[in-house]
Amino acid sequence: MTQAEFLNIVMPFKDKVFRLAKRLLVSTEEAEDATQEVLLKLWNNKKKIQEYKNVEAFSMTMTKNFCFDKLKSKQAQNLKIVHSNYEDNNTSLQKQIEISDSVSWVAKIIEDLPEQQKLIIQLRDIEEYDLDEIAKMLDMNNTAVRVNLSRARKTIREKLTNTHSYGIK
């Protein structure tokens, strides 16, 4: 397989891989590294690519696993300590602006969701995959995906309603 052929296969979904990685890893740089890693792994196994039924779904699963590994690794845990220890009691100007920007609020709400729900929201509402495809990617059954999706959507709506009516009621 030549580089051009490979790129033709990979190009359509490389952004999706990146966005999924960013959803899980939060930082753009980390997500870029993860995407690069996933694409390189695909490239190195390019001989097997024809055997895969659905390269896109396979890559998404790969990305998910890779990101989970990253999050479990020591490096990420070090970061976690820093983040959870950090608490800002007086809201800074920066934060106030952020709060007023409700779109970034959604990002924050999704960030607080459990990982499984985060993944499903990402795959369904942003990447618009079929429920069956998502089930295959995440190795879950269809109903479990639906339940998680519904829970995630409800949580987002509830939190948004709270912030929306904050100060009014």
Add this chain to the structure above:
Amino acid sequence: MVLNSIEKLLEKYENGETSLKEEQVLKNYFSSDTVAPHLEMYKPMFDYFLVSQQEQFTKDVPLKTKTIFNYKWISVAAVAVLMLGFYFSNSFGNELGTYDDPELAFNEFSKSMEMISQSFNKGASTVGYLDEVNKGTSTLGYLNEIENSTSIIFKK
């Protein structure tokens, strides 16, 4: 009427039962400017989905085609090296010179041994200076006596 169907769709949406097409309808509705006031809190959510769909991966991926090293060429190189080795060993081999007459050989050998012993002796004689160092250290012993006397003075 439109609002009614949107509300129904939203309920289905929250139960995770909408199809992708129905979700597209919702997305279109909430991206327009005419959103009913009581549904406004949904707007940022759908806005966010649309915005994050546009994010792109811009970093380059270095795709290297691995050149597989062919080990057959190693044997060719080895043969070449061996050939060169034989060639040069044949041409230089006879130039070291050997003695055919044993007496002559013995003379030459003893001459060279003598040279070695001479230079060895030269080296050994310079080692004699080390004695002087020993002498120096023994005189240092006197310093102890000075220390004794100073300690007596300071005690009092």
